[in-house]
Amino acid sequence: MSVRLNSHLSDKQLNELRDRLMSEAERIRTNFQLKKHEYEHNSITGAKDEVDSANDNILLAADMRFSNRESLYYKKIMKTLSKVESDQYGMCDECGDPITYSRLIARPTSEMCILCKEESEREENQNFYERRSKSLGREMSVSGN
Numbered sequence: 001m002s003v004r005l006n007s008h009l010s011d012k013q014l015n016e017l018r019d020r021l022m023s024e025a026e027r028i029r030t031n032f033q034l035k036k037h038e039y040e041h042n043s044i045t046g047a048k049d050e051v052d053s054a055n056d057n058i059l060l061a062a063d064m065r066f067s068n069r070e071s072l073y074y075k076k077i078m079k080t081l082s083k084v085e086s087d088q089y090g091m092c093d094e095c096g097d098p099i100t101y102s103r104l105i106a107r108p109t110s111e112m113c114i115l116c117k118e119e120s121e122r123e124e125n126q127n128f129y130e131r132r133s134k135s136l137g138r139e140m141s142v143s144g145n
């Protein structure tokens with residue numbers, strides 16, 4: 001038997017994580033179908049007056065923002081599931097270290113280990129400060145090297 005890349009996860013843990021990812025995907029699919037149905041139903045009955053139709057537009061815009069986020073998340077889940085199938089799941093995209101099971105079970109689509117994640121958040125913060133104060137930003141990146 002060959003050793004999996006993500007051998008820090010047991011078969012049982014991998015199955016558990018796969019189940020979570022699949023039920024998340026299922027939840028989003030169901031949501032989309034409900035929304036689609038709702039929308040089609042509404043456009044058949046039509047708006048009764050202008051106030052209603054303005055409200056509908058606001059709701060629709062909010063819906064689309066929500067759907068956008070959900071569809072990105074859905075894509076991420078699908079990408080993660082394909083990683084599960086190719087035994088590449090659970091490894092950090094940044095440093096290649098194993099991502100702990102406790103982190104994965106809390107957020108099954110995690111692509112970075114906690115250290116790299118913290119590092120990338122620090123960099124984001126640093127960029128934020130660099131924008132606010134250029135000289136301080138330079139000093140920080142010099143000391144960081």
Ligand SMILES: [Zn+2]
Pocket residue numbers: 092093094095096097112113114115116117
């Ligand atoms: Zn890492």
